[in-house]
Amino acid sequence: MKKVHFIAIGGSAMHNLAIALHEKGYQVTGSDDAIFEPSSTRLKQRGLLPEEMGWFPEKITADLDAVILGMHAHADNPEMEKAQELGVKIYSYPEYLYEQSKDKTRVVIAGSHGKTTITSMVLHVLHFHHKEVDYMVGAQLEGFDVMVKLTEENDFMVMEGDEYLSSALDRRPKILLYQPNIALISGIAWDHVNVFPTFENYIHQFELFVESITNGGALIYNSEDEEVVKVVEQSEKALKKFPYKTPEYTIEDGITFLQTEEGPVPLDVFGKHNLNNLEGARLICNQLQIMDDDFYEAIQSFKGASKRLELINRTKDFAAYKDFAHAPSKVISTTNAVKEQFENRKLIACLELHTYSSLNPEFLSQYKGTLDKADEKIVYYNPEALAIKRMEHISPDDIRTAFGDDSIYVFTSSNELKSHLDSSDKSQKVFLMMSSANFGGIDLKELFA
Missing domain, CATH: 3.40.1190.10 (Mur-like, catalytic domain)
Structure with missing residues (x-):
């Protein structure tokens, strides 16, 4: 039985690889400093969830066949250093x-x-x-x-x-x-x-x-x-x-x-x-x-990948979709697709800026014109995300200038965004919620029930 240890086992890709090797019959262990859902439950169901969060060099032993190093593990990770010291083969996920x-x-x-x-x-x-x-x-x-x-x-x-x-x-x-x-x-x-x-x-x-x-x-x-x-x-x-x-x-x-x-x-x-x-x-x-x-x-029976123009709810009055779109090319193609599909309805397009690229002031201009097909345009971002990423401050006016549209509604509070959408007359409209995150924790199913 091959023995494999994962450093940063909780990642979206990493925990799936860990599960795949476990189901192949490998002996799998792992560590991480934080594991969120759905990774946590899925690992726990298979007995792969670490008992404690953190890094434990003692888990790295010479009899390991491989250590798989996740992208989110830092260069000074103590488990990685122990593997190097013992001469255990370290692989990246794609390797x-x-x-x-x-x-x-x-x-x-x-x-x-x-x-x-x-x-x-x-x-x-x-x-x-x-x-x-x-x-x-x-x-x-x-x-x-x-x-x-x-x-x-x-x-x-x-x-x-x-x-x-x-x-x-x-x-x-x-x-x-x-x-x-x-x-x-x-x-x-x-x-x-x-x-x-x-x-x-x-x-x-x-x-x-x-x-x-x-x-x-x-x-x-x-x-x-x-x-x-x-x-x-x-x-x-x-x-x-x-x-x-x-x-x-x-x-x-x-x-x-x-x-x-x-x-x-x-x-x-x-x-x-x-x-x-x-x-x-x-x-x-x-x-x-x-x-x-x-x-x-x-x-004909393919309904789409998760979060790729995924239907939230559709009634006789309105429709609402969510999409992973965040890069400019994805935003424009997704917005245009929904407008083409529902050409007789008013399109409300809401984009969350969350990634490093999308929050970079020098990159923001790449979004110019991406929401033009929407009848109402909304951009949401959390200033705390800028602080965590140690990035420059962005103002609502910076957003409007970059997108080339003064009519854009810009929200920095998820509660205010939710209130705005909640109070909207949904009749004969289609809502498109685009984000690689979760709009500050807004429950979209509840919002568009």
């Missing part, structure tokens, strides 16, 4: 995923936006047709107990490829460690400005990603994204290249129909960006021997 999948056909879906949705679509279709694969995805999916699955017997490993850094010891983007046989790039829009200080530096990571694909491998790419096309076309790597673009579709009575050779296919998801994602997923599935008619049969 260990590669170690688990190096003898499989690896499928990696990368890009600044859409990668979670595309990965989710692929897994939904495979699951629908009872095709077993190993996987790693960044959102909870309907019909899947865990977000990471690892086996000895499955031939394929499908992974969402994040370009963020691997660990405190390994500062390479995660996507550079997987060495895919089949890869997809959905789009390139500058993100993670705290890590990639220039757009050119950010683009370079995708150039390196293309070079990391195995010789003779397949590269599927969004031909509607100029930056993606540049990266793909300049590569001289021996690859099979498959471009894709948004397929034809229509909207009738609030339902999107995909136009196919087999006729119109009704979908539960909507928005041009999601139709674009769907086309990328179709080409990935083709590579995995799922033909188009089987793909279209399965994709």
Whole structure:
């Protein structure tokens, strides 16, 4: 039985990998200085939740086969230092995923936006047709107990490829460690400005990603994204290249129909960006021997990944959705999608600025025009988040100037935001709540009951 210890086991990705190894039969231990829900309950259910919070070097012993180091563990972590002292092999999260999948056909879906949705679509279709694969995805999916699955017997490993850094010891983007046989790039829009200080530096990571694909491998790419096309076309790597673009579709009575050779296919998801994602997923599935008619049969029941245009509530009077959108490219595509789907309703778009990038005064101008399709625009941010991140003060006027719209409602209090939304006449409106956080703890289901 292999023995593996996790440093920072409570992370969203880390605890799912810990569960996957536990279910594979490994002896798993871990530590963290804080573990929140749902990680806490999910670890506890499997007997993996640490008895005490904190770091305990005595947990690191020479008989460990591996230590897996989470991104949120600092460079002076005492457990990591003990592992280095004992000579125990330390892996970053993506390194260990590669170690688990190096003898499989690896499928990696990368890009600044859409990668979670595309990965989710692929897994939904495979699951629908009872095709077993190993996987790693960044959102909870309907019909899947865990977000990471690892086996000895499955031939394929499908992974969402994040370009963020691997660990405190390994500062390479995660996507550079997987060495895919089949890869997809959905789009390139500058993100993670705290890590990639220039757009050119950010683009370079995708150039390196293309070079990391195995010789003779397949590269599927969004031909509607100029930056993606540049990266793909300049590569001289021996690859099979498959471009894709948004397929034809229509909207009738609030339902999107995909136009196919087999006729119109009704979908539960909507928005041009999601139709674009769907086309990328179709080409990935083709590579995995799922033909188009089987793909279209399965994709009709795909309801979306968690927090990706997820329905909060819909009545005869109004509809409300929540979305993980926070980067400018995601905000504009999500806002436009909802407006297109409900063109006869007034759109109230509410965005929380929460990430390092979105709260960076120098980056704020990237949001200019992103909410233009909304009839009422709201931006919320918590000044405490700026203080915690030790960032410059931002005023409501700074927000309006950056977004290029003086009509934007700006709230810095969640109670005031809730009161504003609560008092709104919801008749014939659609509400879009965009955040990678939780609007200061507002219960959206209660708000839009």
